[in-house]
Amino acid sequence: MNYKLLGRSGLKVSELxxxxxxxxxxxxxxxxxxTSFAIMDAYANAGGNFLDTANVYKLGTSEKIIGDYIxxxxxxxxxxxxxxxxKDNVTNPNASGNNRKNMMRSVEESLKRLKTDFIDVLxxxxxxxxxxxxxxLRAMDDLIKQGKITYAAISDTPAWVVAKGNTLAELMGWSQFIALQVEYSLLARTAERELIPxxxxxxxxxTPWAPLAGGALTGKYLKGDKGRIKPESNRLNARAEKITKVVMEVAAELGVSESHVxxxxxxxQYFSCIPIVGATKVNQLLDNLxxxxxxxxxDQMKRLSDASAIExxxxxxxxxEEAVKNNSFGGFYDRVEKR
Structure with missing residues (x-):
């Protein structure tokens, strides 16, 4: 794999x-x-270096396995x-939430499970x-100064909150958020309204989570494998079926798997994007790599984008609107689009 810079930092991470x-x-x-060790071996052997976990994944077992490995x-x-x-325990009212107390406690517990002195991205x-x-942001900046974390990032948060935070951080000289983790895929494009811009x-x-929409975009549900997905899921409706069929068509043209498409x-995309690829089997990872x-x-990008377009x-x-693009601001929008 090649490496990309993570946000406005010098941190080099693999492209998956x-x-x-x-x-x-x-x-x-x-x-x-x-099996987890084998998956990480295959990933590292392919040049992968960017691991994503959380304190609550598998009740802390995910961090423990990674800690044993690294x-x-x-x-x-x-x-x-x-x-x-x-929430990762029931010992106190502050065992959840974004507050400073929970952050400090959670980081200390994660460091123990991960068997490391520092977390690269929190x-x-x-x-x-x-x-x-x-x-x-002040608490994250303090942890950065203490050497317990290296970079700050944020997930599943309204755009106005993130924007306010990064603006405050720039004003105060604190470390800014360098990455944004949100759901984003051909079936889930609402992040394009505010978050991605x-x-x-x-x-x-x-860093999109569920870029394959829980496997829906691989076509497996159209082939009869409903797995653990709920029947009422928006990954199984008529819109999802239409989009997935286009994915399957493009995959057939290229002679690759639907996940690659x-x-x-x-x-x-037009912005910096590193999808998060999950795997519970080595062969799943090897295919995604x-x-x-x-x-x-x-043309293929346009067909996929058109099929999955949202309001x-x-x-x-x-x-x-075409009227704004063509008739206002003296062609300003046309010139911006060509840059």
């Missing part, structure tokens, strides 16, 4: 991120320790990202709509 939410067998599914490998080779926010996992964003403005890398649609050797042409709403659709 390995998602480890399935490391552990709690809940009756997932990969055991031996303690016997070159720790500095890996860029280790984890998250805090969601994500706020999900916005709690309670904690002031300046409290979050905001991330592009601040130079943040988008769906992943490359995210990778070839082939994505980096595939390129979609302009941006106001003001996004207003900005895209």
């Amino acid at each position: 991120c390995l998602g480890t939410m399935g490391f552990g067998t709690e809940g009756g599914w997932g990969a055991d320790a031996a 303690s016997n490998h070159d720790r500095d080779y890996f860029v280790l990202a984890t998250k805090y926010t969601l 994500y706020l996992h999900i916005w709690d709509n309670i904690t002031p964003i300046d409290e979050v 905001m991330a592009k403005h601040f130079g943040m890398t988008v 769906a992943l490359n649609w995210t990778r070839q 082939k994505t980096v050797d595939v390129v979609l042409n302009a 941006l709403g106001f003001p996004g659709d207003f900005f895209n």
